[in-house]
Amino acid sequence: MTVKQISVFLENKPGRLAEFTDVLSEHNIDMRALSLAEAADFGIVRIIVNDVYNASTVLKDAGYIFSITKVLAVEIPDEPGSLSRTVRILGDNGVNLEYMYAFTTRKKGLAYMILRVEDNQKAIEVLTASGIRPICQDELAEL
């Protein structure tokens, strides 16, 4: 019930992000979602792709430092209050949220949240109990 996120180390230098996205486009890698976290001198790009194996091979060949992390992708109604409801469920159940980002797809009326939590298993349990369903890697590919 998790999806794989690829996190890539990027030096904080003009052009570094462009180089990175060029590598992805040259290899026809389609991103579902992307988020960028930055420190003073470096950044971490986190991406969700359909084909994790292919993307990681490409990045490895291009010499990037990256890591693969299991994160949750949850489908929620694309309407005010639904994100708030989701994170409250996690908070009320003592699940610590490290970071998150959102994306939408062609599916009307739905939004997707990528959640990075300390304890995936517990998060899946409490979310499912409240009727919020994390999707798996295969489902992600079909979106």
Place this chain on the structure above:
Amino acid sequence: MEKYYQPEIECASREQIRAWQSERLKKQVQNVWDNVPMYRERMKESGVEPGDIQSVDDLHKLPFITKDDLRDNYPFGLMARPKSECVRIQSTSGTTGRRVVAFYTQHDLDLWEECCARALVAAGATKEDVCQVSYGYGLFTGGPGLNGGSHKVGCLTLPMSSGNTDRQIQFMTDLGTTIICCTPSYAAYLAESIIERGVRDQVHLKAGIFGAEAWTEEMRHDIEEKLGLKAYDIYGLTEISGPGVSFECSEQTGMHVNEDHFIPEVINPITGEVLPDGEKGELVFTSITKEAFPLMRYRTRDICILSREKCSCGRTHVKMTKPLGRSDDMLIVKGVNVFPSQIETVLMNKGYPANYQIIVDRVNNSDTIEVQVEMTAEMFSDSLSAVSSKEKELVDALKAMLGIYAKVKLVNPKAIQRSEGKAVRVIDKRNLYQQ
């Protein structure tokens, strides 16, 4: 009119200086042979006995010693006097595990302070002056040395130590400082701060004695113009005594070595061969009057040129150029000695690859040091805080090793250029050494 602290010594004939050197060298060789086991062993290995050293011409027969010997014999191994006769310890601005400590008897402190007094008088100091010593005090020799010299001259001495620029400027203006002693980069910073505060007209400096780090002629002119003083260079190293091993006179074309205490030689750093005056090589000192911690043919690793041409100031002691570089890879950053190998050790201990680069620069007259390290898969994670805290750990470890803050910059793998031969580990953008 040129003034001297000890004219009979500073302007002595070359013959007289040679005679002093030969007599003192002979005595010193016997002293270290009798009292320091390492010297006796080294001399035996080289097949030299005290009787072989009859004059300064025989100096080249003695073996060299290096900073490694000082470290290996830490702390008391090279003492030539019992601890009970020593009154002071100073230490190099170095780091944990690599410190070098030097010992002084009262006689050693007096001769060191006299050397500093010669430098102060050469810069025009008299008992009418107010001398502000803004070198660090403590284990660092800068503050204590010039402080003692200033007392010997009879200046009203302000033992300010370094830092707290507001207070420095307030005392300077309130108490009428006429002579300032500090690092050249701090002098440049003070100059800017004084101008910023609009108190330039309340400053009455006539001379500055600026040492402990390399500086350029451009920097000298800039400081002289901004502070309205004459800027003098001073050279020294803790191992030999501290500042005042050599100092500049009014001619400002090199530093007179206090040859009655320290015999300088310039050698080929590879072969060890002694080079004639005028040739560039590594500076070697023999301290012929020190009691507690005499060093025989100590390799400073500073590259310079000696000159015995007649100086317009009237002093007869040999002149050395500013250091023109190093024969090892030591950097001086914020007055602190930094070896790339120390940084490498920290990186290895923390699991980083040995491919790194050190960038040294001077920003707003203050030295900066940045260590570029290539990111590795092991160090990386998706969490920014985890990566940042690893970075912080490295910064802390470097600080513990070097004693100064070094910025860490994590770079892409392979971002640091590989070289076929010797890796370029250090990029010093300061261009401090004028060739």
